[in-house]
Every structure is written in C-alpha cells, then in structure tokens.
Amino acid sequence: MSSHATDAHAEHGEEHESMTKGKIWKVFFILLGITCVEFIIALILVPKGIIPGHIANPLYIVLTLFKAFYIIAYFMHLKFEKTGLIISIVVPVLFIIGLILVLTNESHHWITLRG
Amino acid sequence: MSTAAVSQIDEVKSTPWSGGRSPFNVEYGKMMMWFFLLSDAFTFSSLLIAYGALRFSAYAWPSAALVFQSVPGLIEHGAPLVFVGLMTFILIMSSVTMVLAVEAGHRNARKEVIGWMIATVIGGLMFLGCQALEWNHLHSEGFWWSSIPTSPEKLQEFFAIGVPYAAQAASAHQFANLFFTITGFHGFHVFTGVVINIIITVNVLLGTYEKRGSYLMIEKVGLYWHFVDLVWVFVFTFFYLV
Numbered sequence: 001m002s003s004h005a006t007d008a009h010a011e012h013g014e015e016h017e018s019m020t021k022g023k024i025w026k027v028f029f030i031l032l033g034i035t036c037v038e039f040i041i042a043l044i045l046v047p048k049g050i051i052p053g054h055i056a057n058p059l060y061i062v063l064t065l066f067k068a069f070y071i072i073a074y075f076m077h078l079k080f081e082k083t084g085l086i087i088s089i090v091v092p093v094l095f096i097i098g099l100i101l102v103l104t105n106e107s108h109h110w111i112t113l114r115g
Numbered sequence: 116m117s118t119a120a121v122s123q124i125d126e127v128k129s130t131p132w133s134g135g136r137s138p139f140n141v142e143y144g145k146m147m148m149w150f151f152l153l154s155d156a157f158t159f160s161s162l163l164i165a166y167g168a169l170r171f172s173a174y175a176w177p178s179a180a181l182v183f184q185s186v187p188g189l190i191e192h193g194a195p196l197v198f199v200g201l202m203t204f205i206l207i208m209s210s211v212t213m214v215l216a217v218e219a220g221h222r223n224a225r226k227e228v229i230g231w232m233i234a235t236v237i238g239g240l241m242f243l244g245c246q247a248l249e250w251n252h253l254h255s256e257g258f259w260w261s262s263i264p265t266s267p268e269k270l271q272e273f274f275a276i277g278v279p280y281a282a283q284a285a286s287a288h289q290f291a292n293l294f295f296t297i298t299g300f301h302g303f304h305v306f307t308g309v310v311i312n313i314i315i316t317v318n319v320l321l322g323t324y325e326k327r328g329s330y331l332m333i334e335k336v337g338l339y340w341h342f343v344d345l346v347w348v349f350v351f352t353f354f355y356l357v
Contacts, residue, residue, distance in 0.1 A: 107172040
C-alpha cells in the first residue's frame with residue numbers, strides 16, 4: 001500500500017467518529033432554529049415595538065456569528081482538524097476585524113465630510 | 116562526554132513540527148482549499164465592510180422591509196422576508212445534503228454519494244433560480260447598477276416618510292450598486308459551486324474516486340459549497356435583516 005493511501009485511510013478513521021448523520025441533522029436544526037429566531041425578531045418583535053431597532057441589529061449580528069460558527073466548526077469540519085490548521089485559519093480573521101474597526105471609524109468622519 | 120548516552124542533539128525528534136510528516140494532517144489539496152477560502156473570505160468581507168461604511172455614513176437608507184416585500188409571481192406587497200427566507204432554507208438544506216455526501220464518502224458508499232450530490236446540485240440550481248426572480252423583481256421596480264426608480268413617488272415607496280429626495284436618490288444609487296455587486300458576486304460563487312459539484316458528480320458516476328480508493332475530493336468541494344452558504348448567512352443578515 002502506498003503511503004498516500006494509508007494517510008487517506010487514517011484520516012477517514014478519524015473523521016468517521018467525529019461527524020455522524022445524527023450530528024449533521026442536529027446542526028441543521030440549530031441553524032434552522034437560529035434563522036427562525038431572526039425571523040421572529042424581524043417580523044414580530046420589532047414591528048410591535050417589543051425590541052427597538054438599535055438592540056435588534058446587534059442581536060442579528062450575534063445570531064449570525066453563532067450560525068457562522070456552526071457552519072465552519074461542524075459542516076466545514078474545522079473543529080476536528082489539528083490545532084495548527086485551526087489557528088492558521090482563524091487568526092487571519094483578525095485582519096477582517098481590523099478593517100471593520102478602521103472603516104466604521106472612517107465612516108463617522110464621512111458623515112461630517114458630506115455635511 | 117560519556118559515550119553510552121546519546122547526546123541530546125543527536126536524538127531523533129518526533130514532534131509534529133520536526134519534519135517528515137504533515138503537521139496539519141490534511142491532504143495538500145484540502146489545505147489549499149482552506150487557504151483559498153480564507154482569501155475569498157477577505158474579498159467578501161471587504162465588500163460587506165465597504166457596504167457597512169457607506170450605509171453608516173448615509174443620511175438615509177432604503178428600508179429592507181419596503182424593498183424586499185414581495186414573493187415574485189405570487190404576492191406583490193406586504194410579505195417581507197418570506198422569499199429570502201425560502202432562499203436561505205434552500206441553501207442551508209443543500210449544505211446539509213453536501214455534508215451527507217461527505218459522510219457517505221467516508222463509508223465509500225458510492226450510490227449514497229451520487230444521491231446526495233445530485234440533491235446538492237438541485238438545491239444550488241433552485242437557489243440560483245430564486246435569485247434570478249429576485250433580481251428580475253428589483254429590476255422591474257427600476258433598480259439596477261447605477262439605476263434607480265425615475266419618479267420621486269416611486270422612490271418614496273422604499274423610504275421612511277420625511278427623507279428629502281436628494282438624500283433618497285444618493286443612497287438608493289449606493290444601495291442598488293452594492294446590492295447587485297455583492298449578491299451578484301455571491302451568486303457567481305453559487306454558480307461555480309454548482310458547476311464544480313456537477314463535475315464531481317460525473318466523476319463519481321464514472322467511478323474515478325472508487326478507483327482512487329478515497330472520496331476526499333467530495334470533502335474539498337464540500338468546503339467550497341459550505342463557504343458559499345457561510346457567505347449567504349452574512350449577506351442575508353446585512354441586506355435583509357439589519
């Protein structure tokens with residue numbers, strides 16, 4: 001057996017334990033549930049004035065980040081990879097956070113520029 | 116120096132990072148797919164952050180509940196989020212069928228892989244069809260790249276009462292450009308994802324991965340497909356909810 005084939009085989013064994021059909025459907029219902037919560041906020045709670053818009057927006061973002069975590073960790077399987085790979089994918093996201101901070105700050109300045 | 120014990124410098128190191136094996140324990144193509152997706156994430160976040168910055172600094176913005184309130188072909192007004200909810204459901208569902216194809220690939224169950232891959236392709240095509248309807252609807256309202264509804268009365272339909280016309284026209288232009296660029300770029304990813312999924316399905320039918328002894332390729336295209344779903348989650352939040 002070639003070394004490549006044994007590598008692939010070893011990988012399979014590992015992943016077999018981590019993601020079963022039951023878990024896949026569980027993650028699906030979590031994603032569906034979070035989306036339904038977003039719809040309830042947008043269609044019922046905000047129009048009725050139970051939650052004001054400036055509180056609903058951060059809520060949407062937090063719920064979106066939860067969904068992103070479940071997709072990346074379970075569907076994309078990152079949670080079960082080696083720590084080195086997880087770090088090399090997750091740490092560069094700091095650049096995105098940096099750009100968010102820079103441009104939100106900058107956009108406040110644009111308001112005064114536009115007059 | 117004693118001759119019996121091996122000096123520390125001569126000992127063979129066996130940590131994951133001392134060479135001789137992959138420290139990440141993933142196949143080359145899969146690792147490269149991860150790094151490609153990371154670069155793609157930068158592209159999408161640049162677009163979305165630019166959208167955020169322009170929207171923050173705008174005097175007013177078209178209200179999502181007023182722009183997206185129709186189900187093309189069925190309901191003209193008063194159904195905000197219904198159609199996009201359907202699109203989101205279709206995409207999440209096709210992500211699930213993709214991950215089920217990966218799971219079947221681990222068991223080398225060829226027939227199951229084929230079934231789930233075909234389901235994923237159908238999901239992707241359904242999403243693209245919905246997006247075409249959505250674009251067509253907005254276009255019929257008068258929105259397109261650098262084009263907005265011509266009459267002030269029509270434009271007022273998309274804004275809260277009391278926003279001056281000049282501010283409406285300025286932000287409606289920005290909204291139209293950003294909406295069609297960002298959902299267009301995402302739709303282009305969905306389209307390429309569907310094409311890649313079809314190629315891989317044909318390969319499974321031809322028995323390519325059966326001969327190779329591993330369905331790892333399903334996993335690699337699966338990563339791309341889930342990424343498309345991931346981007347949609349953000350596009351959905353920032354265009355339709357916020």
